Structures are given as C-alpha cells and as structure tokens.
Amino acid sequence: MNVTYNWLKEFVDFDLTPDQLADLLTMLGLEVEGMEKLGEGMDDVVVAVVEEKRQHPNADKLSLCRVNNGTEVLDVVCGAQNFKQGDTVALAQIGATLPGDFKIKRSKIRGEESCGMLCSEKELGLAAESAGIMVLPAGLKLGTPVFAALGLKDTLFEIGLTPNRADCLSAVGIAREIAAKLGTKIHCPEIAVKESDEPVNRHIGVTVEDAEYCPRYAARYLSGCRIAPSPEWLVKRLNAIGVRSINNVVDVTNLVMMELGQPLHAFDCDRLAGQRIVVRRAAEGERFTTLDSQQRTLTADDLVICDAERPVALAGVMGGENSEIADTTTNILLESAWFLPSAIRRTSKRLGLHTESSHRFERGVDIGGVIHALDRAASLIVELAGGRLAKGSLDIYPGRREPAAITFRPQRANAMIGIDLPREEIVAILERLECAVTELPEGALAVVPPSYRIDIEREIDLVEEVARLNGFDRIPATLPMARVVSDRPTRHQQLEKSVRDILVNHGMNEIINFSFTAPGAADKLLLAGDDPRRSSIRLANPLVDEQSVMRTTLLPGVLETVARNISFRTLDLKLFEMRRVYLPVAGEQMPHEPLYVVGALTGSRDGMGWSRANEAVDFFDAKGILENLFGQVGVGGVKWVADAPEPFYHPGKSCSIVVGRERIGSVGELHPTVQDNFGLDKPVYCFELDFEKVLTLARQKRTIAAPSRFPDSTRDIAMLAPVELPVEKVIECIHSVKAKEVEQVDIFDLYQGKGIPEGFKSIAVRIRYRSYERTLTDDEIGKLHRKIVDSLLNKVKVSIR
Helix, strand or coil: CEEEHHHHHHHCCCCCCHHHHHHHHHHCCCEEEEEEEECCCCCCEEEEEEEEEEECCCCCCCEEEEEECCCCEEEEEECCCCCCCCCEEEEECCCCEECCCEECCCEEECCEEECCEECCCCCCCCCCCCCCCCEECCCCCCCCEHHHHCCCCEEEEEEECCCCCHHHCCHHHHHHHHHHHHCCCCCCCCCCCCEEEEEHHHCCEEEECCCCCCCEEEEEEEECCCCCCCCHHHHHHHHHCCCCCCCHHHHHHHHHHHHHCCCEEEEEHHHCHHHEEEEEECCCCCEEEECCCCEEECCCCCEEEECCCCEEEECCCEEEHHHCCCCCCCCEEEEEEECCHHHHHHHHHHHCCCCHHHHHHHHCCCHHHHHHHHHHHHHHHHHHHCCEEEECCEEECCCCCCCCCEEECHHHHHHHHCCCCCHHHHHHHHHHCCCEEEECHHHCEEEECCCCCCCCCCHHHHHHHHHHHHCHHHCCCCCCCCCCCCCCCCHHHHHHHHHHHHHHHCCCEECCCCCEECCCHHHHCCCCCCCHHHCCCECCCCCCHHHCEECCCCHHHHHHHHHHHHHCCCCCEEEEEEEECCECCCCCCCCECCEEEEEEEECECCCCCCCCCCCECCHHHHHHHHHHHHHHHCCCCEEEECCCCCCCEEEEEEEEEEECCEEEEEEEEECHHHHHHCCCCCCCEEEEEEHHHHHHHCCCCCCCCCCCCCCCEEEEEEEEEECCCCHHHHHHHHHCCCCCCEEEEEEEEEECCCCCCCCEEEEEEEEEECCCCCCCCHHHHHHHHHHHHHHHHHHCCCEEC
C-alpha cells in the first residue's frame, strides 16, 4: 500500500516527522518497507521567469532564452516550444541533480552557452510523460525551490501489509491506526450529495442472481456528465502514489478506492443493454474481453456483471471494453459492491489477472462502507464532471447481519501479554479502535468490532489489539520458565538411526519420496486382487493423479527413483528409503502406519576402475547387506526361505526372510514384467523389511565370548547332493550334531557341470574345530568329524565324494 505523509495529515493531526511516523507505523504492525522523500535534493530546481526567448542562431529547433531566477539572469538553450516570453518555469541550475542521477553542468550547445536547463514534469519525476517544459502558475516567488513553491515536497511510504489487514489498504485505514495510537480522532472529507428529484430506479435496475458470491450490490446513476482530464490536484494525488491519471470519472473511482479501500466501477450507462445490471455466474466456456483487450474464457466459478444481454465486467477484477468510460460518455452507472473473497481470488489466480481492485476484494472490503464510498465517489464526479445525480441509490443487501459481540476478559489479556494494564485503559484502547464496548457480569466485556475490521473474530484477536496499541516495546522482556529435561532417544529412534547408518556404511544412499503415489502402482507390482496393499487412502484434493493415493508400499517410489536416475545416465545405484506406509484399518478413521525399509541395487558392484573387475551386483549383494544388518542389530536365527515371496520378484531368484515363525521381509531380483512396467532395462535387486518386526526381534544386550586360547583344526567334506537340495539344509544338519567343538562351518565350493552326474551338484564344506578347555587331539577331531559325516549321509541323503 502506497500513501503519502501529506495525505495522511489531511485525515489526522500529528506532529511526527516522516521518520518518526515510519517507526510508529512499523510498531503498529504496518511495516514501512520503503520511504521516498519527494523533492529531496531538488532545491537547486527553482522558480524562474523567461525574460527573453529568441531563435538559436545555429539550430532551427532550439531557442536561446534569458531566464531570471530572482538573483541573476542566465542564458539557457531549450528545445521545447510550448512556452513563451514571460512564462514562469522550473529552472534546474548548475549543480542540480535530477532523477536518474542526471547532473546539470555549464555547457555549450551548438556554439551557445547554456547555464542550466528548463525542466518538464517527466524530468522532475512528476509524470511518466510530458509534452514540453513545465509552465508554472504566475505569481510564484522567483528563486524558490519548485517543489516547495508547488507544495510537492512530500514523503511516500510503501507499507507492507499482512493479508488479514485489508482495512489498511486505504489512506483512511492507515489514518485510523495513527489516530488510535495517538488518541486523536480522524476527520474525513464531508460528503455533500446533491441529488435531483428523479428517483434512481427510473433510469437503472439491478438484479443479483447469486447472493452467495455477491451479498451486497449498490449503484447510483449520473446523467449529463462531461468526460475531461482531471484537475491538477487529483492528478498530483494519484501520481504521488503511483496511479496513472486517465480521466476525471475513472480517476475519481481510483481515488476513492485508495482513500477508503472500496473498489468502484463506472459503466457507460448508454452502452448497457436495458440500462440494467445483472449479477450472475458465468456460463462454462463463456468468453469476455476485459479492459486490457484480452479475451478471457470463463468458468462456472467466475462471477460476472452483466447488462440485459451480455457480460460487461469481471466482478471484482476488471471491467470490459464494451462498457468502459469513453470521451463521449455522458450517462454513468456507478457500482459499489461486496464480493466473496474466495470467489474473486479463484478467478484472479486462474486468469493471472491481479489488479488493485482484486487485491482488495480478495482480502475482504468493508461491507458496511459500500454506500459511504458510493456517495463519496458520486459527489466528486458531480463536482469534477458536472451532471445530475439521480435521487437515492439501488442497494441490494438481502442478507444483512448485525456483527456479533465477542466476550473479552481484560484479566486474561493481561496474563497473556505479560503486563498489568488497568481495566479503564484497556477499554479506552478498544474504543479508540472504534469498537463498541459494554459491561458483562464477572468483569468481562462484550466487544463489537467495527465492520471494516474483518480480521477481529475471537477474543485472542482483541488481546493482540490491546498489545499492539499499548506498544510491543512496552511488553517487559523476561526469560522463559523452562525445566531442563534430558530427552533421550527412544529404542525405536536408536534402532532406526542404527539401520540407516548401517545401510549408508554399505555404500547405499538414502532417498525421500512423497507419501503419495499413483492408483496404478499396485498393478505395476503385479499384486494380487485380494492383496491388502491394493486398498489405499485417496486424497480429497490431489494435485495430480500420479500422487492421488497414500502409499501402501515404498517399492514404487524407489523404483521410479531408480528409473529416473538411469534416464540421467547414473547407472550404478544403491538406494534405500526408510519411511512409513499407510494401511487402512477396517472400522478405524486413521490408518496403520508401520515403518518399512526398502532398498534397490543395480549396475556395477564396485564401479569402473583399472584395478578391479567390472562386475554387476547380484542377489547375494542384497542378501549380504541384510546379513550384516541383522548381525549388527542383533537379530538372530534368520532363515532365507526360497518360496516365491512376492509377485514383483523373479521366480527362483528371491526368498522370504523368516525369524522363527515371523516373516519380516523379502529379497530378490525384480520380475521382468515389473521391470518393464517401471521402464527399467537391466536387472534390479530389491529388499523390503518390516522395521517394526525387526525392532521386536533385535536384541538389546549382546553376549560377548572371549576367544579360545587353544589352536583350531579344520576338516573338509566334499559331497554330491541333489540340485534341489538347499545348501542351508546341509549347514543345519552339521549344526544339529550339537557339538560345542564345532566353531565355524563354511561352504567354500559349489559346482555343477562336467564330471558331476546330471541332477546333482558338488558341495564342499570346511568345518573349524576348537575347544575352550584344551587342545583337541586328532582322534577326538576324527571321531567328531565322522559323526557329522554320518549325520549328513543319514539325514540329507548326500553321498561323500
């Protein structure tokens, strides 16, 4: 919001300097983001009179002037032709600096000396364009700085407002704040509405078809007006706050909007079919050309102002070309209305059309000030454009409601602010804000805020007003009372961090995806029709369909990230995500939100390098990471069950992860069809863990055994086993002997091919024997070894090679 120092002084009396006023406004919550002191540093531009004007001897389009500044007569070369001898002008003397850092120096122009420059409004920063030099009113004292002589010295404040303070999007609104803080009264211009005897409804009619979007619509009728340039005072007032002058009628509507905060619109009544206004919703796809000559396609959510046949304005945003005020306009329908802020905001955002009018309607104008602004504008139009004002106004306001009182407790306000203001002072503050205050039992107050303060709805809003008007700087600074609490991480948090650290230490990178996914993600994963993960929670207002449901598994997001990275030629990936999924629970409002860990590996195991083989990752890389993870978090008894655990894994290249009877996850190579569904052109190995189950199985305490002091001895067993026999069965059989001297069992060779019967495989096992009590003899080791061999022959039906 732009407003000037001198304009504010017209509404409220104060003795503050511009800098002091800027501090006061900022402390009131109306932050002054910028100050521009108009005319500052321009005292070398003075009033002067042209005593002689003659043709430049060496240039056809230049004049040589003798200019008197009250002290001396100077020679000045000028190219403008819109002045004559005897005119009073603005003379920029040698040493003056004009806007744009343009410095005036003594110079020679076409052989003639020029000791200054005659200035135009544009060169002085008073107008965007000007046709020639600035001719001043006669009688001004020579040598006086031009800005001081014309009363143009002023300070422009650029005030940054929060969206809730729509009442301060006007000069009067800011003046109210100053008056409330200083304890004075504002004085607004008197409105003298001179009406004719003809009632307004003889000339115009108004119908509101959508009272939801337009609860109040008022209009006046003026006839016999003359469209002309605005007077100088109005042009200067608008230019000072950055508003371009158009003509006397449009300038009045802009002035009243900036003065009172109520946008207005003037229609050429003769161009309105039926000389009536109809307020309705637009038809879907309806087209309309706004004042900026752009054709807009409207929707059923847009509110339009129509005549008897067609739209003539986009309500609250911009008028139309088909009803704008033109030089030939004589009869005017003047509109003042209140539109639903959310409706105007939707239209403005959708069309990308932000105007001073929409800016105010989007935040909410004063519904109680509609007629006041209408009368103010009508009186100014009659004053500046002449004409006759019809008697009365059309005011369509069917849902008129009286503002509700807010119960306010002064003692509660003092406690919340941390001060001890007397009750009388609190009441005085509220009354200075033009609130109606009445007493209630038990010390409470009933407070009715003025209609323009739409941001005051609750008691806490009034508490803020008391703190603001009393002064934020008067609230004592105190140290907060707080207990020092040792907030140690829970076991869940500790294990969660440990799992992340372990995966990162294995060279994996953590990723974070949105909690939303596409409805077709379950189809891409080939999940069965009755799979619980197909049941997902749909968002009420998704931004895009690809993110319209809450995820029930992390895998789609991880695979999409893998595909995206590969498309950018990042081919070697080890990624994991550790986040929650959202599983609906029958009969419950909130879903179950367990934490899951999903990883994906693809590409080279160690990356390219001259000193190492470029080998691709495989199933055992993923399995090895999980084995190390389980070992470090203390999950024992893990079994890898090759039972085709999930439909999104490759058959025969995946397994379930089981501890006891609890399935805690799965690992395997991605199914070729799933791979194609996600646009992946090479194998991807994935794992999935239910972290909540891992948490229940992880051991908090570890038992550490000291190493044996005695030497070890190893024995190998080579055997033939059926291809379908899991190697795990061999390991289990060896451990089933329950010999405490068996320290370690390793499979060091697995072979199929030449020399091995078809349907069989060769397995070589190395067993390490060691005792904690003594050195084992060869006989003891031999007996124990034969016992293990016999167990293998009898239980798993292998043959020793």
